[in-house]
Amino acid sequence: xxxxxxxxxxxxxxxxxxxxxxxxxxxxxxxxxxxxxxxxxxxxxxxxxxxxxxxxxxxxxxxxxxxxxxxxxxxxxxxxxxxxxxxxxxxxxxxxxxxxxxxxxxxxxxxxxxxxxxxxxxxxxxxxxxxxxxxx
Numbered sequence: 001x002x003x004x005x006x007x008x009x010x011x012x013x014x015x016x017x018x019x020x021x022x023x024x025x026x027x028x029x030x031x032x033x034x035x036x037x038x039x040x041x042x043x044x045x046x047x048x049x050x051x052x053x054x055x056x057x058x059x060x061x062x063x064x065x066x067x068x069x070x071x072x073x074x075x076x077x078x079x080x081x082x083x084x085x086x087x088x089x090x091x092x093x094x095x096x097x098x099x100x101x102x103x104x105x106x107x108x109x110x111x112x113x114x115x116x117x118x119x120x121x122x123x124x125x126x127x128x129x130x131x132x133x134x135x136x
Contacts, residue, residue: 002089005044005056007037012053013046020072026134042093047073047082055082059090066094069105071113087120105130 005013010033017028036044040060047055054077058070068090073082094102103125104117114124 001048002045002085003048004042005033005037005046007034009046009053010034010037013044013056016053016056016072016074017070020074021070025132044070045086045089045093047077047086049077049082055086057083057086057090059094061094061097061099066091066099066102067105068102071104083116084120 010030013033014028014030021028033044036058043058043060045057045059046053055073056070057068057072060067060069068087071083071086073086091102104122106113106117118124
């Protein structure tokens, strides 16, 4: 089942990200998850199986373009269509808001992830670079 995350999911989300996400550039904190859920209750989607959280994606929209990131599936739940279902639901929700173009943020060194996104209909845009800066 794919559904929007709730505040009560925060700890399970952080555990999943800690287990799976190897490239976090700053520490993931519970208050950050709470702020996201409060600001845009539909942006952080979770996949649940038998009462356990097994996947996430953030489908963010700024009113102009959409972004999909933090696509994460627990290792023991992979190869069952969960990532595809998360993407599909994220795209559906973004399109319903009026979004016409979606970008997926993917770690460049993750060849398997890049292949997955290509197989999901996304084209790699090699002429765009991402610049980041941590604040605070």
